[in-house]
Amino acid sequence: xxxxxxxxxxxxxxxxxxxSDATDLGAAAFLEAIADAGxxxxxxxxxxxxxxxxxxxxxxxxxxxxxxxxxxxSNVENACSSxxxxxxxxxxxxxxxxxxxxxAIGTEHLTSKFAGALTPDPSDPEAAVxxxxxxxxxxxARRYMEEFGMTRxxxxxxxxxxxxxxxxxxxAHFRKEITVEDVxxxxxxxxxxxxxDCSPVTDGSAAVILMSDTAMKKYGNGRAIRLAASTLRSGxxxxxxxxxxxxxxxxxxxxxAYDKAGIGPEDVxxxxxxxxxxxxxxxxxxxxxxxxxxxxPWAVERGEANIGGRLPINPSGxxxxxxxxxxxxxxxxxxxxxxQLRGEAGVRQIEGARIGVAHCRGGKAVGIEGAACxxxxxxx
Amino acid sequence: MSGSGVxxxxxPGELEVRPDGTGNLLGSRCRACGAHxxxxxxxxxxxxxxxxxxxxxxxxxxxxxxxxxxxxIPAFEVPYILGYVDFPEGVRIMGQIAGIEPGDIxxxxxxxxxxxxxxxxxxxxxLTGYRFRPRETN
Numbered sequence: 001x002x003x004x005x006x007x008x009x010x011x012x013x014x015x016x017x018x019x020s021d022a023t024d025l026g027a028a029a030f031l032e033a034i035a036d037a038g039x040x041x042x043x044x045x046x047x048x049x050x051x052x053x054x055x056x057x058x059x060x061x062x063x064x065x066x067x068x069x070x071x072x073x074s075n076v077e078n079a080c081s082s083x084x085x086x087x088x089x090x091x092x093x094x095x096x097x098x099x100x101x102x103x104a105i106g107t108e109h110l111t112s113k114f115a116g117a118l119t120p121d122p123s124d125p126e127a128a129v130x131x132x133x134x135x136x137x138x139x140x141a142r143r144y145m146e147e148f149g150m151t152r153x154x155x156x157x158x159x160x161x162x163x164x165x166x167x168x169x170x171x172a173h174f175r176k177e178i179t180v181e182d183v184x185x186x187x188x189x190x191x192x193x194x195x196x197d198c199s200p201v202t203d204g205s206a207a208v209i210l211m212s213d214t215a216m217k218k219y220g221n222g223r224a225i226r227l228a229a230s231t232l233r234s235g236x237x238x239x240x241x242x243x244x245x246x247x248x249x250x251x252x253x254x255x256x257a258y259d260k261a262g263i264g265p266e267d268v269x270x271x272x273x274x275x276x277x278x279x280x281x282x283x284x285x286x287x288x289x290x291x292x293x294x295x296x297p298w299a300v301e302r303g304e305a306n307i308g309g310r311l312p313i314n315p316s317g318x319x320x321x322x323x324x325x326x327x328x329x330x331x332x333x334x335x336x337x338x339x340q341l342r343g344e345a346g347v348r349q350i351e352g353a354r355i356g357v358a359h360c361r362g363g364k365a366v367g368i369e370g371a372a373c374x375x376x377x378x379x380x
Numbered sequence: 381m382s383g384s385g386v387x388x389x390x391x392p393g394e395l396e397v398r399p400d401g402t403g404n405l406l407g408s409r410c411r412a413c414g415a416h417x418x419x420x421x422x423x424x425x426x427x428x429x430x431x432x433x434x435x436x437x438x439x440x441x442x443x444x445x446x447x448x449x450x451x452x453i454p455a456f457e458v459p460y461i462l463g464y465v466d467f468p469e470g471v472r473i474m475g476q477i478a479g480i481e482p483g484d485i486x487x488x489x490x491x492x493x494x495x496x497x498x499x500x501x502x503x504x505x506x507l508t509g510y511r512f513r514p515r516e517t518n
Contacts, residue, residue, distance in 0.1 A: 138447035237425030
């Protein structure tokens with residue numbers, strides 16, 4: 001079976017784009033990825049486009065915008081894992097031998113679709129009693145504090161770290177460093193979470209061009225990074241109440257990816273994880289097996305997750321700092337991984353990075369641990 | 381609707397309400413393996429049996445965790461307390477919490493199901509839903 005290689009990456013600035021839409025942003029990301037790959041766009045054989053609130057056939061609108069018609073194209077919705085799921089589908093098309101050059105795009109113009117707290121679908125029993133995504137993560141934070149003794153100040157160090165990384169990222173939504181005091185004094189959203197603990201409402205798109213071994217021989221540009229694994233799982237139904245401070249879904253998705261890539265969590269040099277909220281970063285990295293359960297807040301305190309630390313987490317700024325355009329998020333994580341592994345991350349460069357992991361987790365449905373979880377492993 | 385003021389359940393498939401102001405959250409019990417689920421399911425996630433019965437859950441449970449929601453969608457007036465309660469059947473159910481100040485709440489405290497007015501339907505008619513209240517105050 002062929003390997004899958006990321007040959008070209010593109011990404012718009014993340015932030016507010018009042019004069020643009022999900023189609024324009026997606027087209028811009030696509031064109032940049034094509035230019036980065038250095039290929040004729042007509043080589044692209046199929047497309048997978050992840051988005052959540054952009055309506056029907058947004059993917060077709062994007063490709064029409066750039067003059068590419070007639071391709072097989074699937075629009076992909078998996079909540080906050082939509083873009084990452086698009087990459088997985090694209091990689092499967094290559095591994096199956098169906099295509100040699102495939103594009104995955106993630107896009108979202110969220111500022112025009114929605115404001116405030118994201119909620120589960122209105123049909124959900126938990127939405128009916130007032131569940132919000134910040135509320136759910138706030139409850140997990142409360143429970144984590146109770147079980148492991150994490151302090152509110154320790155939790156604040158995560159947005160401080162991620163916004164510090166974002167301040168160095170020209171494509172990030174937030175470009176300003178913050179302090180622990182800034183976090184603690186920001187507006188209360190769902191106790192104990194405050195505004196700086198939450199990822200923002202962001203517009204943005206990203207795109208990646210994937211190739212098979214055969215296509216690489218013909219069109220490779222010498223800067224490709226291997227997509228060693230791309231896994232996807234849905235949460236199991238709870239047969240009894242389970243811990244909300246540990247994520248079997250994240251671990252099972254990661255374990256399958258580690259096995260496919262022939263590595264273990266101890267081999268990972270850095271990771272982009274789904275920090276939709278500060279507490280989420282804790283739960284993700286512990287679920288991924290990168291840090292022991294109940295240890296991450298102390299590791300952050302010691303600087304281990306900083307760029308230059310033992311295991312940098314969210315060097316791009318993460319969802320909290322770089323922004324979270326739902327469909328765009330998972331693809332942008334892979335863009336960051338590729339730029340880091342190529343050594344093109346500028347002042348945010350992690351020296352000697354060889355293996356990077358990207359993790360997304362999206363959606364909420366009553367009675368299941370989580371909706372859609374993805375893990376991608378990229379190897380230089 | 382009735383003399384007691386108990387109206388129509390806001391989610392009849394999930395909450396049964398009676399004219400005397402009592403009610404129960406509803407879910408499924410697997411007749412094959414005994415597992416319970418909220419909400420009602422078509423098949424058991426434990427053993428995949430489709431031999432499920434709809435049951436009314438206990439009205440007392442233990443608070444697993446909680447938050448005070450201060451930003452929500454327009455249908456909900458903020459702030460409100462939201463929590464997860466673990467019931468003896470082995471189900472964890474989310475609900476709003478009333479009858480206690482946030483600062484007095486502790487994880488692990490006993491809670492009871494309380495049947496209460498909860499929003500309105502599309503025509504503005506009052507609906508009946510549920511909240512959790514600390515057991516001590518009832």
